[in-house]
Amino acid sequence: MTEVKEQNRDRVARRQVDKFAERRAQLAVAALQTLAELGYARTSLRDIAQNSEFSHGVLHYYFSDKFELITFCVRQCKTECVTHYDHIVATARTADELKYGFGAAMAGTLRKDAPMHRLWYDLRNQSQFEEAFRATAREIDQSLEDMIWHVVTRFAELSQTPPAVTPALAYAMFDGLFQHALIKHLAGDPAAARELEANVPRVLDSLFPCPPFQAAVGG
Amino acid sequence: MTEVKEQNRDRVARRQVDKFAERRAQLAVAALQTLAELGYARTSLRDIAQNSEFSHGVLHYYFSDKFELITFCVRQCKTECVTHYDHIVATARTADELKYGFGAAMAGTLRKDAPMHRLWYDLRNQSQFEEAFRATAREIDQSLEDMIWHVVTRFAELSQTPPAVTPALAYAMFDGLFQHALIKHLAGDPAAARELEANVPRVLDSLFPCPPFQAAVGG
DNA sequence: CGCGACACTTGACAGTTGTCAAGACAAAGT
DNA sequence: ACTTTGTCTTGACAACTGTCAAGTGTCGCG
Numbered sequence A, B: 001m002t003e004v005k006e007q008n009r010d011r012v013a014r015r016q017v018d019k020f021a022e023r024r025a026q027l028a029v030a031a032l033q034t035l036a037e038l039g040y041a042r043t044s045l046r047d048i049a050q051n052s053e054f055s056h057g058v059l060h061y062y063f064s065d066k067f068e069l070i071t072f073c074v075r076q077c078k079t080e081c082v083t084h085y086d087h088i089v090a091t092a093r094t095a096d097e098l099k100y101g102f103g104a105a106m107a108g109t110l111r112k113d114a115p116m117h118r119l120w121y122d123l124r125n126q127s128q129f130e131e132a133f134r135a136t137a138r139e140i141d142q143s144l145e146d147m148i149w150h151v152v153t154r155f156a157e158l159s160q161t162p163p164a165v166t167p168a169l170a171y172a173m174f175d176g177l178f179q180h181a182l183i184k185h186l187a188g189d190p191a192a193a194r195e196l197e198a199n200v201p202r203v204l205d206s207l208f209p210c211p212p213f214q215a216a217v218g219g
Numbered sequence C: 001c002g003c004g005a006c007a008c009t010t011g012a013c014a015g016t017t018g019t020c021a022a023g024a025c026a027a028a029g030t
Numbered sequence D: 001a002c003t004t005t006g007t008c009t010t011g012a013c014a015a016c017t018g019t020c021a022a023g024t025g026t027c028g029c030g
Helices: A002-038 A045-050 A056-062 A066-081 A086-091 A095-112 A114-126 A131-159 A167-186 A192-206 A211-218 B002-038 B045-050 B056-062 B066-081 B086-091 B095-112 B114-126 B131-159 B167-186 B192-206 B211-218
Strands: none
Touching: A002 A045, A002 A056, A002 A066, A002 A114, A045 A056, A045 A066, A066 A114, A066 A131, A086 A095, A086 A131, A095 A114, A095 A131, A095 A167, A095 A192, A114 A131, A114 A167, A114 B114, A131 A167, A131 A192, A167 A192, A167 B167, A167 B192, A192 B167, B002 B045, B002 B056, B002 B066, B002 B114, B045 B056, B045 B066, B066 B114, B066 B131, B086 B095, B086 B131, B095 B114, B095 B131, B095 B167, B095 B192, B114 B131, B114 B167, B131 B167, B131 B192, B167 B192
């Protein structure tokens, strides 16, 4: 009998954990939306609560801190983001297909998720001043670098050429490219995404030794 | 007699204008120092005043707004910054000299002015959310792009090769490179500046068609 | 000397912020 | 039916913010 009771208690506990995690995720969505719109510096907990269907007190029921709330929801949003190019990497059968697919995917997320990317840059910047964000920002930055390097190494396989750069340099290039495209896009430049799509393949090529040089050495 | 009086008044007025501008610059230095240390989101006008030798009320005597104060001092700081590579551009006699001098200068300012650059990225980001900063940030960004393009075109002259990229793309590349070096540098990585110095020449080269390819076409 | 302009300080204002304690309410368990 | 537990609201707190009005001292000019 006590066993049944304990099983019940477990089931209840699990259900509660699920509901707890669910509500956290729900509040994180509201937080993400508010932060992406207003930016870190202008977003208060009351703003976030107002974008949800709850009152401002509930945030301290589900999160210990303003910092925990923000890091939680930015991490949640970026773990989705880093899988964005997995499909094209997995399905591309030629180097060209990967190259142009990569550019198209990047332009796509620029168009679709611009405010979210803007928030990510805001938070990475904030982490340069606020110790509480540093670990999370560093972690996400690393996973983004891995994501880019994943694309680059797959491209190297398909084109049978080893990359001429480090993972860090490759990430710095694409990140710079994307950030400037984002700024232009948000400034209302309708050509920003198109230009990004055109530039990504060029930059990707530039990370490898030039083909004629290869040929000269190889021959 | 009235003429003398008016001349006097002019002299006095001019002296006052000078002193006014001087004090503004002085307060801007204090503001810059505070902002570079704490970041925009955590800096209040009282913090800034505390870093000067005046009380907090004086800021509204010399600046109409918090925004005017911040835009004023960031602009002041960046007009200095954009002249940073003028010397190497003017004195370099060969493409290699410019290339490596550019890398050394970039690594130099990374080491010397890291908190100031961090502030600039903070403010450019803030301008994505705060309309009041947008114009100034856009203006400075443009002048930085011009500065990079100045280096690139001079390099093109010296190496007698036309660049294969647009000014915007060149800026995006170097800005990405520098920003990531800055993050690493501020995270305490002692190799960050050295790596930046090594990468700048490579990236600069990558903005031009490959020499062997050139030769193949030319011959 | 006295007057007025200037430079600066002080103190207060209204609003906002993160945080948290006290309580309301409903559902579940006993 | 009573208690417990989890969930959420309300209202308050102290601290902090940008802003500004009133006041103080100082200096140069007539």
